[in-house]
Amino acid sequence: MSMKTTPVFVLALLGAAAWAQVAGVRRTDLLRHDSVVPGREVVQVRVDVDPGHGVPRHTHPGDEVLYVLEGTLEYMPDGQAPVMLKAGQSVFIPAGTIHAARNPGTGDGAGIATYIVEKGKPLIKLAK
Numbered sequence: 001m002s003m004k005t006t007p008v009f010v011l012a013l014l015g016a017a018a019w020a021q022v023a024g025v026r027r028t029d030l031l032r033h034d035s036v037v038p039g040r041e042v043v044q045v046r047v048d049v050d051p052g053h054g055v056p057r058h059t060h061p062g063d064e065v066l067y068v069l070e071g072t073l074e075y076m077p078d079g080q081a082p083v084m085l086k087a088g089q090s091v092f093i094p095a096g097t098i099h100a101a102r103n104p105g106t107g108d109g110a111g112i113a114t115y116i117v118e119k120g121k122p123l124i125k126l127a128k
Helices: none
Strands: 004-006 008-013 015-020 025-034 040-049 054-059 062-070 072-077 085-086 090-094 098-100 109-116
Touching: 040 062, 062 072, 062 085, 072 090, 072 109, 085 090
Parallel strands: none
Antiparallel strands: 004 025, 008 015, 025 040, 040 109, 054 098, 062 090, 062 109, 072 085, 072 098
16 A cells, blocks of 8 residues: 655545645555444544654544654644653543644654544545
8 A cells, every 4th residue: 555645634624535735744644444333533644744844633534543753843733731742652532532742852753653543534524
């Protein structure tokens, strides 16, 4: 299976999927597979984030687990203290949790994000 790299994140606009570019963030799709749980799928992506860049507040239609491969990534769930992660550390973000993420460091940041989500829904939806 070939990997697909895109400099974008999926948004939900007026009920239709659309693509919007996020500067300094690249996503490489690694895996998309039906889950054993009916109506769910497993999606795995590599996310590369340039220093000083990040992803605005958003949600996912399922749980997210992120493992940091290199650098430092900061996850900022609404209503909670930010979580600073370095290479080798992980974070769990429950379904529907509004959060943002960024690379506060001076070097490249990268992680593997695994999602167990509702099949057929956009992977990422910007929060209002």
